[in-house]
Amino acid sequence: MITDDLFENDEELNQIRLGEGTLLIRHFINEYTAEIITEIETITKQAPFRKMLTPNGHKMSVGMTNCGNVGWVTDLKGYHYSQQDPITQRHWPNMPSLFRELAVQAAGLAGYPNFQPDGCLINRYLIGSKLSLHQDKDEKNLNAPIVSFSLGIPATFQWGGLKRTDQTEKLVLSHGDVLVWGGVDRLRFHGVLPIKSNNHPLLGEQRINITFRQLS
Ligand code: MD6
Ligand code: FE
Numbered sequence: 001m002i003t004d005d006l007f008e009n010d011e012e013l014n015q016i017r018l019g020e021g022t023l024l025i026r027h028f029i030n031e032y033t034a035e036i037i038t039e040i041e042t043i044t045k046q047a048p049f050r051k052m053l054t055p056n057g058h059k060m061s062v063g064m065t066n067c068g069n070v071g072w073v074t075d076l077k078g079y080h081y082s083q084q085d086p087i088t089q090r091h092w093p094n095m096p097s098l099f100r101e102l103a104v105q106a107a108g109l110a111g112y113p114n115f116q117p118d119g120c121l122i123n124r125y126l127i128g129s130k131l132s133l134h135q136d137k138d139e140k141n142l143n144a145p146i147v148s149f150s151l152g153i154p155a156t157f158q159w160g161g162l163k164r165t166d167q168t169e170k171l172v173l174s175h176g177d178v179l180v181w182g183g184v185d186r187l188r189f190h191g192v193l194p195i196k197s198n199n200h201p202l203l204g205e206q207r208i209n210i211t212f213r214q215l216s
Helices: 002-013 030-046 097-109
Strands: 015-019 022-025 063-068 071-075 078-082 119-126 131-134 146-152 155-159 169-173 178-181 190-192 206-213
Touching: 002 015, 015 178, 022 097, 030 063, 030 097, 030 119, 030 146, 030 206, 063 071, 071 119, 097 146, 097 178, 097 206
Parallel strands: none
Antiparallel strands: 015 022, 022 178, 063 119, 071 078, 119 206, 131 190, 146 178, 146 206, 155 169, 155 190
16 A cells, blocks of 8 residues: 555654664654653652763763663762762652653664663753763663653764774754664764754753663
């Protein structure tokens, strides 16, 4: 049937293989974004966005918080995962089941059928916020992928290689896009260029990125 074929092609067009272990799925969470934003509002009432200190004492320009069993934090002692929010000394808010379901589904599409996220880092970028080139290597289980949701105004993402000095490709991540990466790509360097002035109908002058991680 023609309509089915068109639909399938459409789905395939939205899936872009960036590397052997990496799949970009454009618009994957589009129809859930309003609900996701409501969940983020609930989470940030309990665990507000804060600008953390890097180990060498720089305040990050990105506001961060977490939900789930474990959350990523940085302070003068280094990067680590913690079950408690260092501001409130309480557990991080629960990971909403919608978040988990969508992240597990995206991981499955990308070829990671056993993804069990237990931590979820939520980043808030205002105009000018950036994230320097880094590797995500604080997770004990480097076999599990990371799943990343983008919401709000677009970002230019830098997608590098396994060495910091490797050339980077630029990639625009827009509202509703999901990026899944693991396997041979798991330790690639990556970053976010300073966010350009823009406005999004649901989030205004903000970009929110949610990354799901499996620690165990
Ligand atoms: C961001 N994302 O998109 C930052 N890390 O705002 C990350 O640093 C990231 O998207 C690991 C895996 C996927 C990511
Ligand atoms: Fe990262």
